[in-house]
Amino acid sequence: METRHWTYYDRADLKKWSGRIDGTTEEHLRWHQIIHCIDLRDELDLSGSYVLLGFACDEGVLRNLGRPGAAKGPEILKQTLANLPVFRNKKTKLIDAGTIHCKDKQLENSQDALGFVIHLIIQRGGFPIVLGGGHEITFGHYLGLKANYKNKLGIINFDAHFDIRKPQHEIPTSGTGFYQIAQLEKQLNYLPIGIQKISNTQVLFDTAREYQINWIESQDFRDRNKKVILDQIDAFISGIDHLYLTIDLDVFAASYAPGVSAAAFYGIVPDAFFLDIYTHIIASEKLVSIDIAELNPEYDYDNHTAKLAADLLFRLVIA
Template identity: 45%
Template sequence: MEDYKNIWSGRFDGDEALHHRVFQRISFDKNISPKDFVLHGFAVDEGVKRNKGRVGAKDAPDIIRKNMSNFPVVFPDFILRDFGNVYCANQNLENAQQELADKVTGILGKGGKSVVLGGGHEVTFAHYSGIKKAFPNQKIGIINLDAHFDNREPEIGVGASSGTGFWQIAQDGQIYSLHIGIQRNSNTLKLFDTAHRYGMKYILADELFFENLPSVYQRIDELFAEVDVMYLTVCMDVFNASIAPGVSALAYNGLFADTVFTHFFRHILKNEKLVAMDVAEVNPVYDIGERTARLAASLVNEWFMNHYRES
């Protein structure tokens, strides 16, 4: 296990539980109990490179950890187990994805909740593969908060990338996915057509406004009702460039982390079928004041708070 002592640190107000922050509840113990959150870093952006994006996301997991450290603990039985990073040796993305998948399967098989800090959005296929192996006979739903469908067919001679995850998943059979925040100016007609052919449902970024929240809730609830377990993946390029400048593909008209977003995001998090979540595409090379990493950390922390609130 790598030494994360200097990463998991923050303001120390005391040893009593009422003072605790996340860094005081980190465990490296491999003994998983049901409902434990177990974290892996996916320190990989080979898929971004293959997808002709701006590399640098492989350096994000530890920076996100740092930005998670100081959040206050609001429930007494909270614990976060950190199982370290997965790396990509010799540009072998497929091996790195398989390694993460195997680790995720082990976590879920013991009743834990899987949290992954990316890394590029090639984490999606890896994370899903681990969930699928853990729940082979159950319907797995995916909510993808993203400006992009990430449903490209792998390029011949290049292979899988950060943009092919949902195409790969669809080859496994029926796909149960809802893509929220899709931008018309970020996806070709071919990608929309692929979404339609495979039954990938979506909500455009233009549809995310306060008066439309009942419809958004309904679409989310319909997917939850259709599946047995749920996986949430957040590509940080779904957000506006002003609050998430550190990504591979900037979105000038992306989402803001405002009241509308918070409402439907928490609506997702409070559902007991949610067993796995990741954040992807934080790129520290292009970040400003770690604001993208801080936002990603905040999104993960929202799950910690909402999961325990509903338990």
């Protein structure tokens, strides 16, 4: 193991998992009552487990001139997840594997550490659920997946932004992740959903076309287009071997997700149509990991955004 990566890692703390207790028998249980907190430096078998990992970082957001605060996202999201119910028919195994922190503005090193830890989780049989943190989470997450999966890896990104900007002076940000991935891949297998014209410059659309990326714009993400959207998603998944799903919470309208690094007034509504699409994606047998990006508690109202993120992860775990 490369010890330098552990500089950015903190083990999980069971004291941070607390909540309501209605009883201790199976039908009463909530996540905080069944979660196992571990130290990844121990050689543990994670087979069959959903493994939560925090990425407490918003240095990429700051470099991208966004509003800070997402570094606090993982802790708040874990607090929100704590009270979710457990359903006895699922036999759910939940593990908190701790948190990667971005220390001293060392974004690149923290991304390397994130990749290293995700690699370990997958090697040991776990399914990574990574909690951000800014969308600089993408590149680190990708590094960990690429270390395990040598066949074609595809990424679906719910996001108002392409995040395919070329780094200025070779300095990565929260908006450069997919450009960085493209430099390491012969072909970028990438499907962005929820793109907004108001949030992306012409050069970003041009770059997407250059890399032969097909995308779904927010204005077209409507129930009347459901068959076309599902066909596009299915065609994308059929062309890859492994699927990584990343959800930037700024894809949602600000009334539903105010607590993000770059709020969008308009955006996707997390209604029954969205949930049908989301459920269809997470049902894929090719799905190997997921992350939630850009939860910014500094701007959240009554934990609306954290509760939305928790709901999405709840649906994954009980699916």
